[in-house]
Amino acid sequence: MDVNARRALLVVGLVALPAIVLWPQTNAPERPEFDATSVKPDKADRGFINFGNLGAAGGLYRATNVTLSMLIISAYQLKPQQIVGLPNWANAERFDIEARAEGGPDRSQKLLMLQSLLADRFSMVVHHETREAPIYALVVAKEGKTGPQLQLHPDEAQCRTPGGFLPRADGTLPPGACGNFSTFFTPKSMHTKGQKITVAQLADHLSTRVDRVVVDQTGLTGLFDVDIEYAPFQASSGAPSGSFDTSAADASGLPSIFTAVEEQLGLKLKAQTGPLDVVVIDRVEEPSPN
Helix, strand or coil, X not given: CCHHHHCCCEEECCCCCCCCCCCCCCCCXXXXXXXXXXXXXXXXXXXXXXCCCCCCCCCEEEEEEECHHHHHHHHHCCCHHHEECCCHHHHCCCEEEEEEXXXXXXXXXXXXXXXXXXXXXXXXXXXXXXXXXXXXXXEXXXXXXXXXXXXXXXXXXXXXXXXXXXXXXXXXXXXXXXXXXXXXXXXXXXXXXXXXXXXXXXXXXXXXXXXXXXXXXXXXXXXXXXXXXXXXXXXXXXXXXXXXXXXXXXXXXXXXXXXXXXXXXXXXXXXXXXXXXXXXXXXXXXXXXX
């Protein structure tokens, strides 16, 4: 089995999350810190990545085979396109992280602790800006109509399990699960299911599958069930941002994500420019392992 196949992952829980305040490092409020941290280079070809579960009970945080860019995305709740100024090694070098905190911090506290870890162990200094940038606007393809695989959820009851679940063996979601996605993928196919999700959450999820941040401009409200299957996005070599390399779709027989969004969901990804919040990396260094 080749490396790409061995790294095919089950990705669970890509949802829209509350915005985290991004502070310039000068005169920043004091952030909570982990009591003990370990950062070690990962040189093994593990074939899997563990991003770490910041929502798990207790004070332990563990991430395996992750890049610095993955850690920044997690700590600041960003899309990859929202990080500016990373050195090449930040997307290449792999690390194993283990950190512990006393007192059972909640998820929001552990997010801030992870930001402190980045500042301490990677000497990272950042600031926050809003820039005009390429984006995709998610719009309704035909007014007043959605596609066959984007349907209003019939039960508007409150979520019993708001995220953090695993799908069952057949790929279906547990009863009462909502506000979350399960994505099964191989090098040639992507299959995403969501239950009781908003279209804004769908836009956030699509942002992780294409080369631009996706902004919800549909005007659709309510909770939806979504089921979409497509060929993995690959940007055309040397082409402008937003150009899709059709070779992956041709090889798999599946539509591109742009075609699938329109045909299956009744929506459209429209390339344009707009304001985008970004985190600018002012300084970062490779950590000393311990």
